[in-house]
Amino acid sequence: MRGSPLLHTVVKPRSAIFFPGQGIEYPGMLSGLLKSHPSLTNDGLETLYKALKSDEVPDAFNQISGLLTTENPTPQDEKLIHRTSISQPAIMLSSIITLQLANKWAEMSVELKDERPRIIQETLSDCTFMFGHSLGQVIAYVSAGVISLLEGLKIVRERGLAMESAANDTLALMNAESASQFGMISVPIVGETVAQFVDKFTEKAKQLKDNNAIDKSSILDVALMNSPKQVVVSGHVAALETVLEEMKRRRTTKLPVRIPFHSSLLRSTEQRMRNVVSNAGIEYNWPPRKNIKIIENYSLNSIESVDGLKDSIVKGCWEPVNWVGAVDYLNEKENVSTWIGIGAGSSVSAGLVEATLGKRKGTVISIDPLKSTEGWRVITR
Incomplete structure (x- = not known):
């Protein structure tokens, strides 16, 4: 008697979009975009203004927007941009504008035969997973449509202030x-x-x-x-x-x-951050658009609920970032073979993805529209 044929499940190759964390910021991150795409950039700055309108620092918007758009940074600007409460909203805003611009560019590139626009267009329109390095995790939530850019900027501004406060409280005792x-x-x-x-x-x-x-x-x-x-x-x-x-x-x-980022010292941010994410004014849109799965960068679990998302934002202040684990998991368990990095400095994160993949097959592309006079640039690594 002939046996039944063996059934093999073939998993279609999948794609992931990732976002960089703190450390890639620099003065003038939006200066090029303000010239080449003023409408898109000014819309983003308007959202930043609304997010910081009631900030504990009265001049926060002028300070951060000035650092983002300066064409002639001073030595003081070079230091100030790295302050955590400034760099985090700055990186989020520039990353989301990058994504918006990349989406527009991909749409316009639909007729092109070049491989890069095709890969980018397919990934942006049919992405399966998103994840981020530290701060990039929160940017992923905004990109997936779970949190608005306005609320995302408020959250990461508070995240930066909470981290600074935790460090300052400790340093005051030393x-x-x-x-x-x-x-x-x-x-x-x-x-x-x-x-x-x-x-x-x-x-x-x-x-x-x-x-x-x-x-x-x-x-x-x-x-x-x-x-x-x-x-x-x-x-x-x-x-x-x-x-x-x-x-x-x-x-x-x-x-x-x-x-000391991602250390137990920052557990002292917990109550402040739980208050932030539980704010009644924040609207969480669940599930993510197109049912994108967002992978938590420390547990490697997929976020399955709003409560899980809130907990991830809070614990992400002190839990370690397991970038190696996230890339290995997505590649080996979820069959991800196309990786797109979004935002200023995404080529650094792309390099980490490549280093983790090693000899395994995969296409890794980073999109950094902030280093080109045209307002966008695609770097194929």
Whole structure:
């Protein structure tokens, strides 16, 4: 008797759009777009004005919009743009304008035979997944239509202020010497997996605390798992350096930040952020447009409800970013083979996607319309 034929389920290749996090900001991020696409850019700035109209800093809109549109930045501008409460709304606004412009460009490119416009158009019109690096997670919620740009700007402005407040409250209790040792360190990964490094780091930190080699209250957290070749740790820098020295790690780099992002220190933002996302004035539109699935960058779970989204925004202040895990999951479990990065600095995030994919097949494109006199540019990596 002939047996039944085996049935094979073929999963259609899927696409994902991703957004960058903090660290890619620079003065004049919107200056080129303001010239080449004034209507689109001014609409975005008008939304920023409405978001900051009742801000705790009276001159917040003029400060942030000035930094975004300046053509002749001063040394002070170069420093100010990196302030967390300024850079986060700045990056969100520029990313969403980028997406709006990319959508328009893709529509106009429908007749072109070139591969890049075709891939971009198909991905933007039929994207399956979205995710983001840290702040980029919240930008993904706005891009998927779950939160309006207006409310998204309010949320990330408060997110930045909450992070600054958490760091300032801690620093106020520390002397100047200790304060200068508070931040993040980038660690190259060689000859082991990210998971193996995380286990070794966690074990060594516990051992040194138990032996009183470092203060038991020291914050020592793995913050960013960026690629198979790079991890960033966060907390008290002096203690972090002791752990890394004991692990015989070389060529580490102290990052130029004062706030230990994605560390347990920022758990103190929880109540403020829960109040923000529970604000009765915020309207959440669920489900996401076209049933896009948004992947949480620390748990790797798909967000399934408004309550899950709110919780993700709150915990995203201190939970580690598992970029490696997100890319691996989407590629191996969800068959994602096309990756589109949106926004200024998205080429950096695209590089991390490429590094994680390694020799696996995939098309990785970043769209950065803020570096071109034409107002858009597509970078194929």
